[in-house]
Amino acid sequence: MAIGENTRNCVVIGGGGFVGKAVVMKLLELGNWIVRIADSGTSPVSCLSDERDSLLSNAISSGRASYVQVDVRDLSQIVIAVEGSPDVFYTNAAQSYEAGFYLSHQLIVQGAKNVIEACRKCKVKRLIYCSSADVVFDGSHDIINGDESLPYPWKFQDMLSDLKAQAEALILFANDNDGLMTCSLRPSNIFGPGDRNFISFLVQQAESGWSKYIIGSGENLSDFTYVGNVAHAIISAQEALDSHSVSVAGKAFFITNNEPVKIWAFVSDILEALGYQRPIIKLPARVVSIILSLVDWMHEKSGAEKNCFESAKNLVKSASCTRTFNCSAAQKHIGYSPPISMEEGIAITIDSFTQSANGTFSTRCTDFCEQSKVDKLLGGGKVADILLWRDETKTFTCFLTLGLLYYWFCLSQRTLISSFAELLLLVAVFLCGHGNMPLNIYGFSIQRISSSYFEISENVTRDLAATMACSWNEGAHIVRLLAKGENWSTFLKVAVCLYFLKLYLSYSFSVVLGVALVFVFTSFYVYEQYEEEIDGIAKLLFVSVKKSMELIMKSLRVSFGSNLPDDLLHEQNALFGKNSEVAIQQILHDGVHSEECIGSS
Template identity: 55%
Template sequence: MEENGSSYDDRQLKKCVVIGGRRFIGRSLVERLLKLGNWIVRVADSNPSPQILPSESILSRAFSSGRASYFHVDPLNKPQIIKAIEGVPVVFFTDSTGSFPCDFCFCYNVIVQGAKNVVNACRECKVKRLIYNSSADVVIDITRDILNGDESLPYPDQFQDIVASLKAQAEALILSANDIDGLLTCALRPCNVFGPGDERLIPFLVNLANSGWAKFIIGNGANQSDFTYVDNVSHALICAEESLDSQMVSVSGKAFFVNNLEPMKFWEFVSLVLDGLGYQRPIVNVPAWVVQYILLLMKLMRIKLNGGKLDYFVSVHYVANLAAHTRTFSCSASQKHIGYSPVVSLKEGVALTVESFSYFARDSPFSKYNKSVEQSKANKLLGSGKVADILLWREEKKTFTCFLLLVLLYYWFFLTGRTFISSAAKLLLLIISVLSGYHMLPPNIYGFAIPRVSSSCFEISEVDMQEIFLIMASLWNSPSHVARILAQGNDWSIFLKVSALLYFCKLMVSHSLIIAIGVALVLAFTLFFVYEQYEGEIDGIVKVVSSRARKEVSKLPMPLTSILPECKPLEEMGSSQHTLDQIPNQGKLRKIKAVPNDWTI
């Protein structure tokens, strides 16, 4: 059998199982094992089928030739695990490194109970070596920095999130099972894994850049971090297996830090990724304590609104902690005992990662599609056009220019003490004077060509005029439609909304129209931006308030037309001794020919 130019017979081939083989790190490990050519790989994962991508030609050929096989394995189903690992001497356990929903029971079952089931299955099946892919997060204390930390670091008293706490428990379980029933175990702790197929760090940074928050640097930006390219993690896992196979006492039952051996500033790494994808680098420093308080407030709000569940807020909190602290680790133990050294440099890894995420790039033909699928409500509300780009601060220079221009116009018309007509006349006179002076300039001044203003700049196309009239018609039709609904008296919610809006306008105008316009100008450039960033929280608050308001509105007296929507003539109803409750509700109110004297309304 031949792979990458090397041939092996069946006696030389080693068998292994990769649990989580269709996840981020598992995919890379499976591909690397198959490239080595001396492995028969069983891919075990919770997906019902392997779902091979077009780029995974090596795996596809391995499935066809029998070098690889697939097993559907639920980590909570021990018999399925036993079926997958039976007769195999080596198990690589690489659980998911993506975002977990913040449901403690779910996370505990997948991470801790899953690890228990794997260990017990390995002992029953007489597996010789179990290598667990853990994380450097298991020793990170959110209250302090770590500089060149080593394996002597204890588990912290306060973990940064639920997932880190549970992974520490899973790691301890697997290491404590070492040398029981002939099973040798060890664990690797990669730090900030990234690469093609990343489900956590890179997508989060891209979403941050699309939302406009990636321009901010938390703290002074000097904090250092270690990063690990995914192929280096796969290489380290294979090195650990070879060391266990050699019966090295210094490896079994131990955990080892793994990274690219190139610590760098966290924000420099972020800048490399965002630059490669065409996004703006972080440039504005924000104190770390301010961000922590904002995140704490958002966390409490999300708990309140979602019945005590945090959803996927953990990833935000995780990256915020990562971005504000120094977290570097020494790999001297892994270099000495398992023979690890990176096979892909950090620079090359970033380049390969950026290339694999090219569909996220700002100028990618897919980027508009991605944004249109997940565009915010604020963007939809503003029409998803130029106005939305300006008010949502998509391009800071353009937005600031428009804001400055509007502020100058506001000053010219309202703060100079002139009447509106005289201000407009002076502005037109100023524009005409500037255009006339510009027209009288020579074509060249000291070698610099002076461009001429095209006559098309002063013309309005027929299409533009149609759009203007359509906008005017829409502006007229919308309030007229609301007025028609109010005149019918059937919709209390519209009535309350209009009343609240008019009362707010009355309060603003009663103090000063000039102040009201100034406040509106500032709010236009802030409210939509803030709403886009905290859309979920604001919608949750509005939902709570509106539900309360609907309960109060339901207590109001209903219009007569809704109480008596349709009545038949009394002659058709038979008896004259009827109450209002006995009149059938069948639609529109008809004319009543006679009303008995004993009826009261």
Template identity: 55%
Template sequence: MADDDRFTGLNPKICVVLGGSRFVGRSLVLRLLTKGNWIIRIADSPPSIQLDHSHHSLLARALSSGRVSYFPVHLLDKRQITQVIEGSSVVFYMDHAADMKANDFYSCYMFTVQGTKNVINACRECRVKRLIYNSSADVVFDGLHDIHYGDESLSRPWRIENKLSDLKAQAEAMILGINDIDGLSTCALRSSNVFGPGDSELVPFILELGRSGWAKFIIGSGDNLSDFTYSENVAHAHICAEEALSIQAVSVAGKAFFITNNEPMKFGKFISLILEGLGYQRPFIKLPVKMVQYVLLLVMWAHDNMGSRYFSYPFFVHFFHLASHTRTFNCAAAKEDIGYVPVVSLEEGITSTIEAFSHLERDSYYSRDYGSVEQSKAEKLLGGGKVADILLWRDETTSFTYFLVLVMLFHWFFLSGRAFTSSAARLLLLHTVILYGYGSLPLNLFGLPIQRMSLSSFEISEKVVKDSVATMVYLWNIVFQNIKILAQGNDWSVFFKVVISILFLRLILSKFLASSIGIALVFGFTAFFVYEQYESGIDGTVGVLLNSLKESMTFFTTNLPDSMSPLQHDSGSGHEG
């Protein structure tokens, strides 16, 4: 009862948080509640607000007491927006990213641009005093040029690589342009690389890269700096902006401000801290930017033509630009004009984020998902055993060791300039000397114990021998069946396949044996891994090619010369008889 009296005595203000049920919007709602002098209306597209364990009882108590109320609202319905904001003094316009399909430009345009027009018109109609837009630093980034401590004097580029950022820039321009019309004061906050508990883009994407194995790569040198912003600091900045607008600060109304943690960090280091904090391997292989760019173009083509179940490529492209460019911003104007100073340090923010995503740790993910998911086609093709684990890079250290040994053997036999027999003899001699020398060592050498190699290491189990023989018999039976079909002379497709295969094998063995083995070695350690990542897209491409080949073979066999046609009819008659 005392709390209610204290709350009533504060003469609370009514605000609307559009998009308040998700990520940054929810951080803002929780921070407004801690301020104690707000009645909050959350407006968003889901039919009801979901409370999870990370959002303590503060929001639940506020909902039950009436300090917070929830309204399902569609941004394209101006009437719904008007009903919610009627009687409020300020509207915090957060993002509605979950409503938009990144590949559907029309949907993005309608939600971002037309939705913003509806919000502006509703605010003017309801005589709202203040409208604060949650913009993004991406609106001044063209995806091509670095930004070094950019400030508000930066103009928006004429072309923005990311379409969503381009649309957001249009929305920001409309909101700032309506300032001081019908008594409405506006401003926009441009936060950079927002992360934190509840993040639905940056951190989940990083973890997806970690699970798929792509996070081991660093794009470029990895030394490019970026500004990151913890979600609670973004929420704090909105409250600072509202307080500055409420005293009618001329230096704030109609302007945009950059919001960051004021702690630039190497983009690769941020990725590493998130991955290592959740048990994934940090990036360690550097890739040239140009090479990644070409691969990215191929991924975009595959996504557009066949679809992909792994990545939403618009954000993948945006992530590539973030990871390969320097983007730092100057927050001096935000500090001076709206009084913004980060309330959570970058280190604290990263720690809190890792704790919030602890359910997605590597061990828990693999025990919950990886172990129970059906084998991928790549794993089935490789038999699902140790070979599959090596070629699919389940353990990077083991796979790299095998790859290195095979490369050394390839060099020994094919690139050393010696005959194959001579290379084999030298290798056996080297192994003999090494084994004899190892066996001659004392049990203790300079105080270090020498562990003897077990005799079982040189034995081949009966099961392995039986499996090898069974495999050889199986392969021979397949060859025998094809020979039998050829001897009957009634299957032209098999004949052409065998002839082409033999000619191809003859060409390789006579001229390109070493090159073919080298290519096969690299192919084996890359192709299956890539196939597992883009299985659906590659299957679609192969399906199209096989259908085209099948149609070509059908056309060829149906248009054989008449002299060959009786062979088919005769063999068919013989079977009937």
């Protein structure tokens, strides 16, 4: 498209970033903008362009887009970048804790001051700043349908939110200063193609195996915003400032997809589509926060970098709280309406990440969908779900019940018969009382326990008998293998089991039972989490034992051979060869047989 008289000039500061590039592409798609891209990268190719991105490449070659390298900490560079442009879109901000406080403050707060000063000097008319919904979140309290009346919190969730709030306040305060009109947009949880924060963090956690966990109840809602909708809102804010600035200038607006979703359902959909395992294990948010704080404190005491676990702690806070926002003000004053739905945005995001991974996600999907070894061992049913802590409520209930039974029979200082008698008495009293209770008490209905509840079906009985028979046959098969003396693997397994049984029997029954109860509810869970590591250690130990046994057998063969008479050694070498185990066994057998014959005669 040729540059015409109706085209307008603008500058996108941070145009090489995640949001900045989306704004650049949206402006170029509209066709009536000449875009100057200001970014800290060394060139437009390395910072923002893609060889497949023909729109951007054609715009740069035709003059509709240009690039200038800018460091927001340098006022003179910003002045050169914004000179002659009436509109400035500011999307540049530090997004990582790796920068540290001083550098983050320089990039966010001092950068905002420099951008404001440069806009005033260059007589810029409109400055639109991309902030974040995090500026009103304190990290602990839920936000339900929050609007622009929410104040900045007394204590912010993290350092970056604090600095962004300061930058936003500076930009809003600069409104109507030397003819400059400003406004700020607060998108919530931006996602989309090219995201190096939220989606990349999920992928990293999935690669490391931490994506199995759900922090908190998993029922909390959150608002997410597709990056293309953020770009649409930023341009809509510029148009609103240009036409009816009174209701927009100096104001901040929340921007979302207007589709609050359960945060862990959203995370699960993303991970599953990328070929990773869905989160299935629930962890209490408070416990996780305490553990992370403790680990962070230990790292700090050991001289490691401070706040190295800050992003993880903030993820725990955000993932366990409800954060939804009301976009009615943005709809009313800047005409914002998300053109891309959540479903479409997720599909575009997944497609971009899948293509960038060169088809490796399908392989991961196959790997993660496969049952783990311990799940197969436990049968993959209710027992597996309980012992692998896939449902915290059921697992804790079972553990508490077994713990109470353990106390009743083993720690109550009563005999086994008296314990059974008292337990049966309690059950009988409970069932009798429950059966005589009215069907309705103060509006609460009482469910009757059917007599069939205590019956055992024929199928269950047959399955139980079949299980016992299979166990017996498996034991007989193991005994036969041990009798042959050909399977070292089975021998070692049985030996280890018998050794641990000996250790258990050396203690009292109550101690053994208590240890077994704790072991069952922890060992399977730990093994599933660290299956590869434990298998690797076991394999290393098995190979070491096997090598040791081979060396012992080799030394025994050498010692036996050295004690044989010369004529037997000559016969061995002639018939079988020097290093033949069969030869040694045959010669020894013949020698023993000869001695028996001499002794009998």
